[in-house]
Amino acid sequence: MGLEAEASDAExxxxxxxxxxxxxxxxxxxxxxxxxxxxxxxxxxxxxxxxRAFDRLADCRDPNKFAGWLFLILRNRCxxxxxxxxxxxxxxxxxxxLAGPDRPDGAYDRREQQRALEQSLGxxxxxxxxxxxxxxxxxxxxxxxxxxxxxxxxSLKMRMHRAYDRLxxxxxxxx
Numbered sequence: 001m002g003l004e005a006e007a008s009d010a011e012x013x014x015x016x017x018x019x020x021x022x023x024x025x026x027x028x029x030x031x032x033x034x035x036x037x038x039x040x041x042x043x044x045x046x047x048x049x050x051x052r053a054f055d056r057l058a059d060c061r062d063p064n065k066f067a068g069w070l071f072l073i074l075r076n077r078c079x080x081x082x083x084x085x086x087x088x089x090x091x092x093x094x095x096x097x098l099a100g101p102d103r104p105d106g107a108y109d110r111r112e113q114q115r116a117l118e119q120s121l122g123x124x125x126x127x128x129x130x131x132x133x134x135x136x137x138x139x140x141x142x143x144x145x146x147x148x149x150x151x152x153x154x155s156l157k158m159r160m161h162r163a164y165d166r167l168x169x170x171x172x173x174x175x
Contacts, residue, residue, distance in 0.1 A: 009138065024067065028074060034133050035078040036085075037118060045081050049074040071148060079126045086122075120170040128163035131156050 007015075009030065015023045025046075032042035032049075053060075053070050060069045121129055130149065134140045142153045149156070 028070070031071075031133075031138065032074060032078055034137050035075075035129070036081055037122065041081060041085075045077045046074065049077045052077070068148060075130065075149075082122075082126060082129075116171055117167070120167050123170055124163050124166055125159075127151075128159050128166065131159045132163045132167075135160060 007026070009027060012023050012026050016027070029039075029042060029046055032045045033039045036042050036045060049070065053073050056073075060066055062069075121132065124132065131145060134145045134148070135142070140148075142156050145151075145156055146153050151159075
């Protein structure tokens with residue numbers, strides 16, 4: 001995983017487009033980890049999605065668009081996993097390893113902001129979280145997201161607007 005973890009998404013995409021299709025799995029795993037908030041859970045989701053894709057390979061109508069078809073299976077698997085985890089959600093553990101708020105370098109504040117955002121993302125609807133992750137984490141344009149999800153650009157913008165409003169409300173008291 002060493003070099004793969006260091007490569008940016010753009011570098012991996014360029015490698016895939018240049019013919020190194022095996023590196024596509026790096027993007028798939030990163031996406032799942034971002035959607036689910038855990039690499040371990042993401043690995044399970046990816047494995048499950050790959051098994052489901054194999055079992056349903058005959059359902060892939062356009063083999064030239066296999067990557068998008070697989071992405072939809074993974075997305076649905078991530079949604080199902082998030083719903084299951086929300087039903088079973090325990091109280092959030094306290095991270096004893098965090099430095100105190102008196103750190104002069106501000107690293108504590110950045111970690112707290114990141115933690116607050118990640119926690120707040122968990123309270124968005126699956127559709128809002130997906131568009132937020134694809135837009136702001138993956139850096140995709142709305143038209144690219146529309147192609148992947150099958151939603152219109154207008155509905156994606158509305159989901160994003162609602163996600164912003166919800167995040168703003170959720171994070172008011174945390175920052």
